[in-house]
Amino acid sequence: MLKEIFEHRSIRKYLDKAIPKEVMDEVLQAAIRASNTGNMQIYSIIVTSEKSLKQALAPAHFNQAMLSEAPTILTFCADFNRFQKWCDLRNANYAYDNILAFITASVDAIIAAQNACVEARHHGLGICYLGTALYNPDKIISVLNLPKGVVPVTAITIGYPAENPPLTDRLPSEAVVHYETYKDFSEEDINRIYSEKEEREDSKQFIKENNKETLAQVFTDIRYKKSDFEHFSKILIDTLKNQGFLK
Amino acid sequence: MLKEIFEHRSIRKYLDKAIPKEVMDEVLQAAIRASNTGNMQIYSIIVTSEKSLKQALAPAHFNQAMLSEAPTILTFCADFNRFQKWCDLRNANYAYDNILAFITASVDAIIAAQNACVEARHHGLGICYLGTALYNPDKIISVLNLPKGVVPVTAITIGYPAENPPLTDRLPSEAVVHYETYKDFSEEDINRIYSEKEEREDSKQFIKENNKETLAQVFTDIRYKKSDFEHFSKILIDTLKNQGFLK
Numbered sequence: 172m173l174k175e176i177f178e179h180r181s182i183r184k185y186l187d188k189a190i191p192k193e194v195m196d197e198v199l200q201a202a203i204r205a206s207n208t209g210n211m212q213i214y215s216i217i218v219t220s221e222k223s224l225k226q227a228l229a230p231a232h233f234n235q236a237m238l239s240e241a242p243t244i245l246t247f248c249a250d251f252n253r254f255q256k257w258c259d260l261r262n263a264n265y266a267y268d269n270i271l272a273f274i275t276a277s278v279d280a281i282i283a284a285q286n287a288c289v290e291a292r293h294h295g296l297g298i299c300y301l302g303t304a305l306y307n308p309d310k311i312i313s314v315l316n317l318p319k320g321v322v323p324v325t326a327i328t329i330g331y332p333a334e335n336p337p338l339t340d341r342l343p344s345e346a347v348v349h350y351e352t353y354k355d356f357s358e359e360d361i362n363r364i365y366s367e368k369e370e371r372e373d374s375k376q377f378i379k380e381n382n383k384e385t386l387a388q389v390f391t392d393i394r395y396k397k398s399d400f401e402h403f404s405k406i407l408i409d410t411l412k413n414q415g416f417l418k
Numbered sequence: 419m420l421k422e423i424f425e426h427r428s429i430r431k432y433l434d435k436a437i438p439k440e441v442m443d444e445v446l447q448a449a450i451r452a453s454n455t456g457n458m459q460i461y462s463i464i465v466t467s468e469k470s471l472k473q474a475l476a477p478a479h480f481n482q483a484m485l486s487e488a489p490t491i492l493t494f495c496a497d498f499n500r501f502q503k504w505c506d507l508r509n510a511n512y513a514y515d516n517i518l519a520f521i522t523a524s525v526d527a528i529i530a531a532q533n534a535c536v537e538a539r540h541h542g543l544g545i546c547y548l549g550t551a552l553y554n555p556d557k558i559i560s561v562l563n564l565p566k567g568v569v570p571v572t573a574i575t576i577g578y579p580a581e582n583p584p585l586t587d588r589l590p591s592e593a594v595v596h597y598e599t600y601k602d603f604s605e606e607d608i609n610r611i612y613s614e615k616e617e618r619e620d621s622k623q624f625i626k627e628n629n630k631e632t633l634a635q636v637f638t639d640i641r642y643k644k645s646d647f648e649h650f651s652k653i654l655i656d657t658l659k660n661q662g663f664l665k
Contacts, residue, residue, distance in 0.1 A: 173540045175420065176448045176533050199595055201423045203588050206535070206547045209641055212589055217596045224598055253593060256608050261634035266644035269651035270658075274524070274552055278572055281525055282547075283594075285532035286423050288453070293420045300453045300529075305521055316599045325525055341450050342459055346500060347530075348446050349464045351471055352563045361504050387508035394456055397513035404516035411517075 175292040180338055182297025183237045185330035189220070190242055194294050198329070201290030202247075202283040213272075214280035215250040216287075217315050217323075218243060224314065231310035232303040232326070241328035246304065246311060247284040249276030249416075252320035267320075273416035277324045284325055297332035300325060306403040308410040319415045340368060422539040427585055429544025430484045432577035436467070437489055441541050445576070448537030449494075449530040460519075461527035462497040463534075464562050465490060471561065478557035479550040479573070488575035493551065493558060494531040496523030498662075499567035514567075520663035524571045531572055544579035547572060553650040555657040566662045587615060 190198075195218070202216060219225060220243045228246075229238040238244065251267045258265050266272075288298045304311060304326040311323045346364045356364070368374060369386050377389045391397065411417040437445075442465070449463060466472060467490045475493075476485040485491065498514045505512050513519075535545045551558060551573040558570045593611045603611070615621060616633050624636045638644065658664040 172444055173420075173422065173448065173537055176537055177451055179451060179453070181453060197419055199591060201420065203591060203594060204424055204426060204585075205532070206426070206428060208549050209637065210586055210588075211637065211642070212594055215594050215596060215600070217598075217600060219598055221598050250594075253603055253608070253611075256603055257612055258634045258638055260605060260608055261632035263632060263634035263638040264644060265638045265642075266647045267642075269647055271552060271647050271651040271654050274521075274571070274654065275549060277521070277524065278528055278549065278552070281528040282532045285452070285529045286536070289533070289536055290420055290423055302455050302522060302525065305518060305525070314599070315596075316602075318600065318602050321600065324521070338451075339457055341457075344446060344450060347450060347459055347462050347497075349462060349562075351464075351466055351468050352561070353462070353464060353565065353568065355563075355565050356500055356503055358507060361500070361507055364500075365504055385508035385510060387505045387510035390456065390458065391505055391510040391512045395458070395512075395514075397511060400513045400516055400518050404518040407518050407521070 175289045179292055180336050181299040182332045182334060183299050184332070184334040185237065185241045185297065185328070186333045188242065188331045190296065190330065195243070197294065198287050198290050198296070202287040205283040205286040207279040207282065208275050211254055212279070213249065213251055213254055213276040214283055215248045215253070215321065216283065217246040217248065219246065219315070227314045228311065231307035231314065232301050237299060237328045241330040243329050244326055245287065245329055246315060246323050246326040247280040248317060248321045248323045249273055249280050250321045251276055252318050255320055268415050268418070270417060273322065273411060280324045284327065288327060291329055295331065296329055298327045298329050300327055305407060307406070309406055312410070312414070322410060322414050322416065340371065342368065422536045426539055427583050428546040429579045429581060430546050431579070431581040432484065432488045432544065432575070433580045435489065435578045437543065437577065441543070442490070444541065445534050445537050445543070449534040452530040452533040454526040454529065455522050458501055459526070460496065460498055460501055460523040461530055462495045462500070462568065463530065464493040464495065466493065466562070474561045475558065478554035478561065479548050484546060484575045488577040490576050491573055492534065492576055493562060493570050493573040494527040495564060495568050495570045496520055496527050497568045498523055499565050502567055515662050515665070517664060520569065520658060527571050531574065535574060538576055542578065543576055545574045545576045547574055552654060554653065556653055559657070559661070569657060569661045569663065587618065589615060
């Protein structure tokens with residue numbers, strides 16, 4: 172069992188300490204060694220450490236404090252721009268202006284991101300994923316000057332940890348692992364799978380603090396709201412159109 | 419530098435040897451420890467080892483030989499089905515029938531997949547990603563009985579290696595790494611970045627074998643064709659509609 176994987180926890184507080192270039196280079200090389208589609212390497216990584224740029228990125232990530240605290244933000248992008256420029260110069264005709272191209276390039280970007288995260292932990296660094304990259308891709312595109320063909324799909328803060336939080340809980344493996352084919356869930360299955368999570372003291376605290384009846388309502392009414400998902404889906408669709416992945 | 423990352427190569431030939439349950443369990447646990455969105459764990463992993471099911475999956479992956487040779491195929495899915503069933507039973511109203519929900523769940527699935535791959539290598543196992551999961555999601559949904567809310571986003575073959583291929587080449591890091599903001603590429607940049615790849619003997623061989631003028635044309639005319647990307651994008655869009663992620 173690789174401790175870099177099994178001891179991972181998201182780090183949201185960082186020491187005021189830059190990442191040495193040789194360490195960052197190994198983290199980036201780990202990303203670059205990742206499996207990718209046909210070895211086209213249809214992704215890019217933006218390494219942002221300048222204070223003013225981190226500040227400019229912060230609103231896209233809802234101004235979470237770790238955006239300014241972390242020495243560096245890595246933004247991982249689906250990227251057909253470079254590949255298409257190469258094709259243009261080599262008399263090659265392509266059609267990567269579609270959803271398959273976008274998702275394929277996104278898979279490349281995320282595999283690379285996770286390699287970087289595992290390697291980062293190997294060097295004593297902490298990371299936290301910023302799922303918000305998908306909420307405000309338009310803002311990130313503007314700050315990072317991403318050309319057509321490039322869409323941010325995830326980002327991480329990275330730096331030396333100033334906290335050591337406990338491992339977070341997980342549902343029992345029967346919640347995510349299916350053998351041979353998918354076994355759908357009965358009401359009884361759902362009750363069993365979620366019982367431990369629902370019985371946790373911190374879950375009860377969340378429900379109380381937020382004046383909700385159930386833990387699921389904390390997710391649907393506060394954290395991952397209907398109105399937000401609908402609003403940010405529209406932005407994502409517009410972004411995919413603007414960046415040339417949807418018509 | 420983690421050797422599990424830096425020594426990784428895709429394995430397409432496997433020994434006829436099952437993966438012991440305790441080893442597979444650690445690989446799956448590595449996936450489950452992965453960072454995920456709000457700890458909702460909106461992904462699932464289908465572990466397929468039965469011969470008849472692997473054969474049924476093979477056409478979806480264009481009948482590549484490794485589909486039957488590998489002892490097991492893992493299919494990683496974006497999955498809002500379980501979470502939504504929980505919400506339904508807990509009086510919680512959601513809106514995860516949109517593109518943001520799909521991509522968010524896909525990111526979870528792929529981070530989990532890469533953790534499984536790195537842990538697999540730690541146990542001496544080999545893997546190969548099957549990008550084809552995105553080409554024929556409808557076929558995979560049918561074979562694996564995936565309900566609404568579940569879409570396969572990637573798959574891997576996994577087993578003990580029967581080959582030891584060399585590391586594949588990569589473009590120089592300036593091709594994928596941008597400092598601070600994105601620096602777009604000039605014609606000179608593209609020529610420099612791709613020169614080593616274009617000068618490789620195996621690249622020249624690909625061009626010759628396929629009767630093409632340039633290496634880029636091998637990609638656009640043979641491997642990642644316009645007609646295929648357009649055709650399979652339509653299937654992907656239809657699948658997202660059928661599975662409840664697009665209207």
